[in-house]
Amino acid sequence: MKFIILSAAVIFISLGCNSYPRYKTGPPVTPEDKSSDKTVLTTNEFIRFGQILQNYLGRPYPGNSKYRQGMDCSMFTFQVFRDFNRTYLPQKATDQYKEGIEVPRTRLRFGDLVFFKTDRSGRITHVGIYVSGNDFIHSSSSNGVIISNLSETYWAKRYAGARRILK
Secondary structure: OHHHHHHHHHHHHHHHOOOOOOOOOOOOOOOOOOHHHOOOOOHHHHHHHHHHHHHHOOOOOOOOOOOOOOOOHHHHHHHHHHHHHOOOOOOOHHHHOOOOEEOOHHHOOOOOEEEEOOOOOOOOOEEEEEEEOOEEEEEEOOOEEEEEEOOOHHHHHHEEEEEEOOO
C-alpha cells in the first residue's frame, strides 16, 4: 500500500514539474484598442447630462396629457442634446441614425443613441439614449419618458444599432 501511495505522489510531483509552459508562447497578444471609447467629457458634464435626462422622466407622449406638453422619441433626444451642449439633431429618428459614429452594441456608453425598427417598414422608427447596465431612456407611446432595458424581449428583437454623438 505504501508503494502505491509513494508512486502516486512521485507521479503527481513529476507532472507538476513538467516542461509545459504555464503561459502562452508565441507572439505577444496586445489588448484590444479602446481608444475610440475615450471621452473628453468631464465628470461634471456627465452629471449635468444625467440631470437633464432625469428632468424628462415621466414626461408624457404627445396627446396623452391635457396638462403637460408631450414629446415623441426623436423630439426627446433632440431636446436632451440641445439642452446639454446645443447639439441640434435632426427631428426624425431615421435622420438621427445618420448622425455621429456607429457603435457596436458591446461598446455602448452613457449618452449613445440606440435605435429600433418597431414596425414592418424595415426603417428606423424609434430612438432612445443609453444610460448603463443595458438600460436606456426613451419616450414610450404608452408611458411617456421611461427607462427600459435592451434585453427585454420587445426591444431585443427590434434593436437596429447605436450611434455616438457625445465625443
